[in-house]
Amino acid sequence: MMLEPRMTAQEALDAYFLETRAKLLEIAATLDRIERLPGGAEASGDARLRFVAEALELLKSGGPGRAERIQRLYSMA
Amino acid sequence: MFIIDPHCHMVSRTTADYETMAIAGVVAISEPAFWAGYDRSPAGFIDYYRQLTETEPKRAAQFGIQHYSWICLNPKEAEDLGKAREVLAEIPKFLSRPTVLGVGEIGLNKNTPNEAKVFQQHVQLAIDAWEKQEATAGKHHLILIHTPHLEDKLKGTRMILDMLKDFGSAIDPSRVLIDHVEEHTIRMVKDAGYWAGMTIYPVSKCTPQRAVDMIEVHGAEHLCVNAAADWGVSDPLQTHRTMLEAKRRGHSLETLMTVFYNNPAVFFGQSPRFRLKPLRVTEVG
Numbered sequence: 402m403m404l405e406p407r408m409t410a411q412e413a414l415d416a417y418f419l420e421t422r423a424k425l426l427e428i429a430a431t432l433d434r435i436e437r438l439p440g441g442a443e444a445s446g447d448a449r450l451r452f453v454a455e456a457l458e459l460l461k462s463g464g465p466g467r468a469e470r471i472q473r474l475y476s477m478a
Numbered sequence: 479m480f481i482i483d484p485h486c487h488m489v490s491r492t493t494a495d496y497e498t499m500a501i502a503g504v505v506a507i508s509e510p511a512f513w514a515g516y517d518r519s520p521a522g523f524i525d526y527y528r529q530l531t532e533t534e535p536k537r538a539a540q541f542g543i544q545h546y547s548w549i550c551l552n553p554k555e556a557e558d559l560g561k562a563r564e565v566l567a568e569i570p571k572f573l574s575r576p577t578v579l580g581v582g583e584i585g586l587n588k589n590t591p592n593e594a595k596v597f598q599q600h601v602q603l604a605i606d607a608w609e610k611q612e613a614t615a616g617k618h619h620l621i622l623i624h625t626p627h628l629e630d631k632l633k634g635t636r637m638i639l640d641m642l643k644d645f646g647s648a649i650d651p652s653r654v655l656i657d658h659v660e661e662h663t664i665r666m667v668k669d670a671g672y673w674a675g676m677t678i679y680p681v682s683k684c685t686p687q688r689a690v691d692m693i694e695v696h697g698a699e700h701l702c703v704n705a706a707a708d709w710g711v712s713d714p715l716q717t718h719r720t721m722l723e724a725k726r727r728g729h730s731l732e733t734l735m736t737v738f739y740n741n742p743a744v745f746f747g748q749s750p751r752f753r754l755k756p757l758r759v760t761e762v763g
Contacts, residue, residue: 402697407728417687468661473662475629476632476662477589478633
């Protein structure tokens with residue numbers, strides 16, 4: 402049984418925005434780092450980076466259950 | 479606020495961590511048998527079980543913490559069937575020790591056929607050893623299950639649920655806790671009637687925020703939270719950080735007590751060896 406909500410969406414946005422911004426920056430910095438290091442062009446074909454790209458598209462797609470969908474994206478069949 | 483941590487590998491922590499946990503309100507810890515960081519000999523397992531059942535309860539008791547443990551051959555070393563046969567033969571005598579709650583943490587690591595075979599052998603042992611030793615309510619020793627990490631978790635959890643189903647009515651789901659659930663496995667575990675555990679651990683498992691999200695979406699029933707606190711960059715207060723996140727979102731004291739104390743007390747209380755009872759919070763005046 403779902404719990405009764407204790408925050409509004411606005412309150413959650415206020416509470417978590419800066420943390421989310423920081424995590425997005427970490428992702429951006431990691432991708433920058435991989436690309437600028439020797440072998441960056443070759444690394445771009447790595448399956449793990451394709452997973453990251455697909456996960457980012459999934460985030461943009463909207464709808465509920467993004468975390469679960471990314472987990473499934475990363476799961477072995 | 480009192481807390482029971484249902485899954486914490488104290489053999490990999492210093493005694494200072496027991497003190498820290500006691501100061502933070504931990505009154506009981508349950509410690510499953512796990513991989514030591516290297517593959518052990520059968521004799522090494524016997525020493526390890528003695529550490530779990532003799533040394534750790536004494537270390538914990540210095541700080542007023544009750545220490546309980548679980549016994550098994552962990553999934554990571556289950557690939558060696560010969561070793562598994564030797565170690566499983568020794569397990570029943572440890573299951574009767576006064577602080578042992580059951581068989582665990584059994585499960586799968588890379589979802590191999592040998593791991594699956596050893597998992598099934600452990601489940602059968604939990605049934606057979608209970609019949610011989612306990613003669614009280616319940617069909618089998620309590621069972622604590624490890625689900626694989628990362629990309630192996632979804633397939634491994636499905637395999638575990640299928641194997642448990644094959645035991646039919648010999649398995650009572652209320653006496654089984656399937657641990658390390660995440661967003662893509664929690665529903666299937668709870669829908670099948672099992673207890674679910676969430677492990678708060680950097681990178682390879684869950685964060686406090688995601689854990690509270692899952693509690694909000696799936697409900698607090700039959701759900702526990704733990705810190706694992708093992709060999710990685712881990713923190714024995716992650717259970718507390720999760721409670722703090724729930725407080726931060728405004729959840730009630732009743733919800734916090736349910737998740738962080740009463741749920742573990744109810745699940746472990748099915749063992750005659752667990753000494754703490756669930757608590758009720760009542761306002762006076």
